Amino acid sequence: MVDVGVLGATGMVGQRFIELLDKHPEFEIKVLTASPRSEGKRYEEAAKWYLQSKMPESVKDIKVVGTDPSKVGDVDILFSALPADIAAKVEPKFAEKYVVASNASAMRMEPDVPLVIPEVNPDFLDLIEVQQKKRGWDGFIVTNPNCTTIALTLTLKPIHDQYTINRVYVATMQAVSGAGYNGVPSMAIIDNIIPYIGGEEEKIETETLHLLGELEEDKVIPAQFGISASCHRVPVLDGHTEAVFIELEEDFEINDIKRIMDEFQGIPQKLELPSAPEKPIIVREDEDRPQPRMDRDESNGMAVTVGRLRRDAAFENSLRYVLVGHNTIRGAAGASILNAELINEIIF
Amino acid sequence: MVDVGVLGATGMVGQRFIELLDKHPEFEIKVLTASPRSEGKRYEEAAKWYLQSKMPESVKDIKVVGTDPSKVGDVDILFSALPADIAAKVEPKFAEKYVVASNASAMRMEPDVPLVIPEVNPDFLDLIEVQQKKRGWDGFIVTNPNCTTIALTLTLKPIHDQYTINRVYVATMQAVSGAGYNGVPSMAIIDNIIPYIGGEEEKIETETLHLLGELEEDKVIPAQFGISASCHRVPVLDGHTEAVFIELEEDFEINDIKRIMDEFQGIPQKLELPSAPEKPIIVREDEDRPQPRMDRDESNGMAVTVGRLRRDAAFENSLRYVLVGHNTIRGAAGASILNAELINEIIF
Amino acid sequence: MVDVGVLGATGMVGQRFIELLDKHPEFEIKVLTASPRSEGKRYEEAAKWYLQSKMPESVKDIKVVGTDPSKVGDVDILFSALPADIAAKVEPKFAEKYVVASNASAMRMEPDVPLVIPEVNPDFLDLIEVQQKKRGWDGFIVTNPNCTTIALTLTLKPIHDQYTINRVYVATMQAVSGAGYNGVPSMAIIDNIIPYIGGEEEKIETETLHLLGELEEDKVIPAQFGISASCHRVPVLDGHTEAVFIELEEDFEINDIKRIMDEFQGIPQKLELPSAPEKPIIVREDEDRPQPRMDRDESNGMAVTVGRLRRDAAFENSLRYVLVGHNTIRGAAGASILNAELINEIIF
Amino acid sequence: MVDVGVLGATGMVGQRFIELLDKHPEFEIKVLTASPRSEGKRYEEAAKWYLQSKMPESVKDIKVVGTDPSKVGDVDILFSALPADIAAKVEPKFAEKYVVASNASAMRMEPDVPLVIPEVNPDFLDLIEVQQKKRGWDGFIVTNPNCTTIALTLTLKPIHDQYTINRVYVATMQAVSGAGYNGVPSMAIIDNIIPYIGGEEEKIETETLHLLGELEEDKVIPAQFGISASCHRVPVLDGHTEAVFIELEEDFEINDIKRIMDEFQGIPQKLELPSAPEKPIIVREDEDRPQPRMDRDESNGMAVTVGRLRRDAAFENSLRYVLVGHNTIRGAAGASILNAELINEIIF
Structure with a gap:
């Protein structure tokens, strides 16, 4: 031990x-x-x-x-x-x-x-x-x-491995636990949303590109695509929800995206690390999932659940999805x- | 009468x-x-x-x-x-x-x-x-x-009048009243988000372009930019919140965007129609507004409140903001x- | 099997x-x-x-x-x-x-x-x-x-066994799941309480006395004390909370009440039935417990948690406490x- | 001025x-x-x-x-x-x-x-x-x-004037605003109840009897009946709800109680003080009122709404009701x- x-x-x-x-x-x-x-x-x-x-x-x-x-x-x-x-x-x-x-x-x-x-x-x-x-x-x-970045980056990774990402837009709906026990007064959030979380958007935009970058000799060259975030606090206890819009350089089949997410494995899975979820990404087909209360505890809170994976017909080579990850477990x-x-x- | x-x-x-x-x-x-x-x-x-x-x-x-x-x-x-x-x-x-x-x-x-x-x-x-x-x-x-479209389109209109919009991405956080009194069971939404509202994304994408289009002779030619929506139900009674990302064709000053929103007037204001808000768009500078509970009743529920208007450095000629509009008043x-x-x- | x-x-x-x-x-x-x-x-x-x-x-x-x-x-x-x-x-x-x-x-x-x-x-x-x-x-x-009755009666039983109960007043704060998945619209209960649950007060008043009564030959003679209930729906998903006021005939020591609740065992415990909680009643000393979200799952939802056990100085031989029980597990x-x-x- | x-x-x-x-x-x-x-x-x-x-x-x-x-x-x-x-x-x-x-x-x-x-x-x-x-x-x-006492005492006053009160039991369901803006963290109260508010029960029990007492020469002789409170915090923004059980010395007609509450007037009404509600007590007949979100703003938040006024058959000369009062307006x-x-x- x-x-x-x-x-x-x-x-x-x-x-x-x-x-x-x-x-x-x-x-x-x-x-x-x-x-x-x-x-x-x-x-x-x-x-x-x-x-x-x-x-x-x-x-x-x-x-x-x-x-x-x-x-x-x-x-x-x-x-x-x-x-x-x-x-x-x-x-x-x-x-x-x-x-x-x-x-x-x-x-x-x-x-x-x-x-x-x-x-x-x-x-x-x-x-x-x-x-x-x-x-x-x-x-x-x-x-x-950061909690929001982890869930997002886990879902971008298999896409980034196989395609060239041009753009990512993400709007987050973040649980109150992310601010600590005393962070969000009930007077602030019951029947309400707060459309601002200090420093969060910058963290998502910087950390995600860093994580998907390359280590060259002794420094990290960040990935080069654009990423833009809008962060919001919602009356949810645990589990961050993120609405993601992605534009790729290449065309794709939506089923391929689902498949590569579903099949995605990393070294924790190969090494069978004790806390590693069997699948880092759970892809759901139900039209109304993922939901934070229902999906945050997936794989003991260590997997990210993705749903509503669909083409985005408004733009070429584009797709959309929603993800939920447990912010104080997988995200912290x-x-x-x-x-x-x-x-x-x-x-x- | x-x-x-x-x-x-x-x-x-x-x-x-x-x-x-x-x-x-x-x-x-x-x-x-x-x-x-x-x-x-x-x-x-x-x-x-x-x-x-x-x-x-x-x-x-x-x-x-x-x-x-x-x-x-x-x-x-x-x-x-x-x-x-x-x-x-x-x-x-x-x-x-x-x-x-x-x-x-x-x-x-x-x-x-x-x-x-x-x-x-x-x-x-x-x-x-x-x-x-x-x-x-x-x-x-x-x-x-549709309720979500009205609030969004009101804020796009002054921009559309002065600039060429290339892209709009919008993630909505919609109040439960939008589904009718019995529409959302409390078991479904307390401590939760539902990332799906049937038909809503299609309505936003279709109606917005129609409204910003041109009437030529006897038919409407829709506006030509791309618009992509992701719609979510949140535990809020009234007031839809929308996170909006826009790419324009031309460069802009963020203060110009604020100004044209703030100064925006339509025929209801000129005619002083009884239900017309003095300003259709209220621009707020506070970093944590608009919030649905605090801003939905602005101008008797007939104005849309916009906040967090900021450049989007990730992409050229891009901006972001958050809006709140009362879904059953201005939106219905x-x-x-x-x-x-x-x-x-x-x-x- | x-x-x-x-x-x-x-x-x-x-x-x-x-x-x-x-x-x-x-x-x-x-x-x-x-x-x-x-x-x-x-x-x-x-x-x-x-x-x-x-x-x-x-x-x-x-x-x-x-x-x-x-x-x-x-x-x-x-x-x-x-x-x-x-x-x-x-x-x-x-x-x-x-x-x-x-x-x-x-x-x-x-x-x-x-x-x-x-x-x-x-x-x-x-x-x-x-x-x-x-x-x-x-x-x-x-x-x-009924769900509310079970939790209440479990806590009354050890008292009833050792003392003569004169009066019970109970005010309930009941979770929305008690009304079924579609029973309570979110519009009705967010930021609200509904002080009425059809038939519930009558059930508590009738069933509790029946359960604590005596089986004589082939019929039940109900217990004879007075019990009065006021029932309220609150924005909680699972777990009914009940504020209980009791007047006894005899004097008592509050520590005796705690002890008999804590030591209370029934036939399911003696027979070690598979779903029997080790202790049917969990007595907590923390000043702010029981809470439905924190205590409803106690012993897999099969135990009732009691707290704030205290004398009621306003009346002779009186005590007060608050209980939480899982309404769809222990209560159904x-x-x-x-x-x-x-x-x-x-x-x- | x-x-x-x-x-x-x-x-x-x-x-x-x-x-x-x-x-x-x-x-x-x-x-x-x-x-x-x-x-x-x-x-x-x-x-x-x-x-x-x-x-x-x-x-x-x-x-x-x-x-x-x-x-x-x-x-x-x-x-x-x-x-x-x-x-x-x-x-x-x-x-x-x-x-x-x-x-x-x-x-x-x-x-x-x-x-x-x-x-x-x-x-x-x-x-x-x-x-x-x-x-x-x-x-x-x-x-x-104190906020809870005011609402309770206003409803007891007309009864106390006409009858002899023997006992009052009250269970409160109090809004988070009562603890101040930062008083109740959202992590503590979403999907939850906290069955404890420091000092509150003592205030209700002491202040109510003081207010209904008599000023003799230069000191107050408190009213002499028993009153017992159990106080709970609920996920409601404004408006305290109280479930009240009363035993009188004399028999009564429930319609007389309704009438004396409805007709109750004090010196603020006679003097037409600017903030005085037309009626201090609003009696409602709907089976599911009062509700804090729906009734807290009654008469600009200065009236207390009473509902579910009913006999309490379990005890002689007893009645029950539920009240809602705005805790930071009428209550503060x-x-x-x-x-x-x-x-x-x-x-x-």
């Missing part, structure tokens, strides 16, 4: 890490960090549990420590659920000694930090060596993309864990 | 007609029709009132009649809130004698039936003569577009009434 | 039966009935699946038959999810030959039909003999109470199945 | 004060206070407007000052929307010089501070003299009860304003 810790363990994503790591076949939680006011408390006292599953017995008695490299002791991997501003300050310090699998956005676009979806660009992990050499670290940081904690499983398999 | 009636007066849109016609300065409700099981009842007994305003005193004692031309007596204009299948059968019969201002989709795309938004294409009313001559009717039918009953007010002013 | 069928298998409660019976250790679904328009179709074609779990593979290919005793063939138990009016007509016909474990309200108050919660009044099953003799049936009908399908498991154990 | 100010003007209740005072026939807003970080800003910059009405033009340019008696200048009445802890500290300082009409709970139960609902206990204003004498103030503090800002209108009429 690999000993692991969770940085920022009391928040929404921190709790998802704990839920997913409980009974994990390879990783065992040894340390949990949180802000100073939780320090020294048993986890059960420090955290109000937000998830519908119960708090795992195994973490209740763990004594929470501060988010400080001197306090986490002898573990191998630290999963980071820290807010971006804190992550920017402390993740590099942790990386001097530890492997940091981070869900925070702070380091994602650093040229020597791998931003990885295991099914999409596992080769970017080669940047670890570059990073360690350049920074003189014994550990390293590997990051996963589960993404970091899958990265760590891959690292554990191929690097450790 | 012009004597009017409402066909299909007990449903959601029928009630909006009644609400908006109560105390109308030009129109006075004289007759209300409904299905056979309501026939003969006082309106107050026949209809369960769904709106937050109270049922107007003036209609409570009106005796509901069947939806049959022989029963509506001596009125001038009939507002139709009928379902499409019934409208297809009975609206032509009413039009033999009456002016029918219809919100139903049945006759919208008939070549001799004006599909009109008064601010956008009032000249299409010239088709009335064509229609009457061709069909031998003393009355006529005039229709308004209010649209038919504004059509009737225009007819009353320029034709009667 | 006992071969079973589900009457009314396509609705909300019918689907819960199927979900709970899938992989059941004692029961195996052999037949599914539905209304004529589903007859002859494979279940997968006949039913739109409403639950978040997936439709079990085992039922997809079962050919749906009409709800008619001549069509269900050779099975032992029929679970009834029929609407009350249909149940009234057909359940007696089925009972001529089959064991009917019914969730319908139609036959509950018939003097010779056992209305049973296995933890509360298993001895009422003695009425089966009375019923068979009186009606000349080879089969019989056993019923479970799960209740019938537990009845059948008990019958299977002690009668068959 | 009387010059007034609002203490704590940027929060939810502060905004309701501004909305209700805009265009008020007697009061004119001259000063707005807020926390230090808003000080010096124009109100439009300091406050994010939460209400569906628009921010009144008249306040946009008012420069916000700190919540400090030295800064509010020459006004007569200060409406307080301060949080309880701040109110406890500063309201007494303001009262040295100003009339403070407070919605805060801090001073409500002080023996010399009138806690008043104008329709219920206007005579408690006699305590003003006691207060001024005892504390040596030129101004004074008058308070209104509107309550303070009505108090001030009464003071302005009879004292100034």
Whole structure:
């Protein structure tokens, strides 16, 4: 078993890490960090549990420590659920000694930090060596993309492999959990939509092209197509929905698109990593799916469900679809864990 | 005063007609029709009132009649809130004698039936003569577009007037009232989104180009750009939200787009029609508006609110925005009434 | 294995039966009935699946038959999810030959039909003999109470066993699933409460006293205390919440009440029936629990969670608490199945 | 015109004060206070407007000052929307010089501070003299009860006047706005109920008896019946719903109860105070009313709607009903304003 810790363990994503790591076949939680006011408390006292599953017995008695490299002791991997501003300050310090699998956005676009979806660009992990050499670290940081980007990029990958994408337009309908437990007041969202999520559109547009780009020597050359996003918060608890419009360079058959999505496999599937969904993309034919409440838990929240795949007759070589992905599992904690499983398999 | 009636007066849109016609300065409700099981009842007994305003005193004692031309007596204009299948059968019969201002989709795309938004294409009313001559009717039918189309087209009109639109992509987040009172079960939509609304995408794609087209002699030549829609139902009571992406042929300044939207006026504003909003489009600069709950009632539900107007750097000559329009006022009953007010002013 | 069928298998409660019976250790679904328009179709074609779990593979290919005793063939138990009016007509016909474990309200108050919660009044099953003799049936009908009643009565039972209850007041906050999939339009319940559920208050008041009554020879003498209910529909998907006020005859210690609830066990626990929760009542100490979304799935939806147990200082010998129970599991399908498991154990 | 100010003007209740005072026939807003970080800003910059009405033009340019008696200048009445802890500290300082009409709970139960609902206990204003004498103030503090208490007490008053109340049980279903804009996270309340609101049950139980008590010389003798509350937060934006069970000493006719509620009038109605609803209690006969979304705005949010008035056959001389009142209008800002209108009429 690999000993692991969770940085920022009391928040929404921190709790998802704990839920997913409980009974994990390879990783065992040894340390949990949180802000100073939780320090020294048993986890059960420090955290109000937000998830519908119960708090795992195994973490209740763990004594929470501060988010400080001197306090986490002898573990191998630290999963980071820290807010971006804190992550920017402390993740590099942790990386001097530890492997940091981070869900925070702070380091994602650093040229020597791998931003990885295991099914999409596992080769970017080669940047670890570059990073360690350049920074003189014994550990390293590997990051996963923003929640909305992960689901989108997973569905673009098989298309990008076989066709030339010219344009992507995406309108998101994002669950409130994406903003953290206290992020969206009920007064703001009952019977309402908020058509703005700070920084989200920029993340989608930048990270997606980065992930679908090429690693050349020690840097990433982003993919070259245009991508435009409009992001909206909706009264849904979990599960981001995205309406996607794509223009390709070449003509295509819609059934081919369905087939390549359905058959899509990545290295996690080949290696049978513990958290890997059997199929990263589930293609549904029902006219009214995917729906966030009905499809977010598909494959334990690790698969993206795609539906309404159809030609877009208004434009040449164009198609449309709708996707749903679980934003705090596949889009956050589960993404970091899958990265760590891959690292554990191929690097450790 | 012009004597009017409402066909299909007990449903959601029928009630909006009644609400908006109560105390109308030009129109006075004289007759209300409904299905056979309501026939003969006082309106107050026949209809369960769904709106937050109270049922107007003036209609409570009106005796509901069947939806049959022989029963509506001596009125001038009939507002139709009928379902499409019934409208297809009975609206032509009413039009033999009456002016029918219809919100139903049945006759919208008939070549001799004006599909009109008064601010956008009032000249299409010239088709009335064509229609009457061709069909031998003393009355006529005039229709308004689908709720989602009206809001979108109002915002496209000033752009279309000054620039060449190449592409429009629109993802809608539509309120449950659009499906009628019983249309969306709460089990289907609480904590959920339904990414499908039957026929809606086709209506948006067809009607918008028709409305922005040209009337040449006796037929409409649709506008020629591409438009692609993806429609979604969200847990919002009233007010459709639309995320719009546009590519123009020419370059533009974003402030010019804001200005032409803000300054946009149509014939209803010039004629000061009773239901005309002072400004058909309200442009907001706040980063998190428009929101359906906060903006749907703008200008008594007759204006469309636009926000997040911004360049789309991913593509040349491109812009994005979000709009909110009240689907059962500007998008339905209010649209038919504004059509009737225009007819009353320029034709009667 | 006992071969079973589900009457009314396509609705909300019918689907819960199927979900709970899938992989059941004692029961195996052999037949599914539905209304004529589903007859002859494979279940997968006949039913739109409403639950978040997936439709079990085992039922997809079962050919749906009409709800008619001549069509269900050779099975032992029929679970009834029929609407009350249909149940009234057909359940007696089925009972001529089959064991009917019914969730319908139609036959509950018939003097010779056992209305049973296995933890509360298993001895009422003695009425089966009375019923068979009186009606000349080879089969019989056993019923479970209304969803709200079951949860309430389970929590009253240990109190009733040790104290004399004088008064019970209960205000319910009931989930929309209780009205069936199409029962509550979203227009009715978003940002709203409906303070009326037809027949519900009467059911609670009648059934609870019946369940806590005594079987004397061949009839039930209801318990004698007063019970008053006020029922409300709230925007919650599953899980009924009930605020309970109780006046006892005797003084009590609040900790004794907690203890007797926590320690409460019935025959299903002693017999370790497959669907029996380890504890029928879960007592929570957190000040803000139980909550329907967080607690409805406790013990696979078969336990009732009680919280905020506190004295009621306004009145002598009085206490208050809040409970949550899953209305379509413990309150419907799960209740019938537990009845059948008990019958299977002690009668068959 | 009387010059007034609002203490704590940027929060939810502060905004309701501004909305209700805009265009008020007697009061004119001259000063707005807020926390230090808003000080010096124009109100439009300091406050994010939460209400569906628009921010009144008249306040946009008012420069916000700190919540400090030295800064509010020459006004007569200060409406307080301060949080309880701040109110406890500063309201007494303001009262040295100003009339403070407070919605805060801090001073409500002080023996010399009138806690008043104008329709219920206007005579408690006699305590003003006691207060001024005892504390040596030129101004004074008058308070209104908690939101839930006001609605409940208004409906109890006509019953209390004619009958002897023995018992009151009340279960509340309270809107999220009652906790302030950021008070209830959407993650906490979508598809959920929270069965706990800190301090609320105690306020209902204490304040109601105080309001229905008698002022004897210089102190209030509370009413003597028992009252027990259970409070729950529900996913509703505005409007508290309460299920009420009452036992009287005497027998009654249910129609008499309806009549005395319907005919109930207080001094605000007799004096025709500007904010007084024509009827404080609206009695509805529909079986499914009152509903918060449909009835909260009754009489501009100043009337309480009562429905489902029925005998409670389980207990002697008992009745039940459900009420809805607007928690931030009649239950907060509107309550303070009505108090001030009464003071302005009879004292100034």
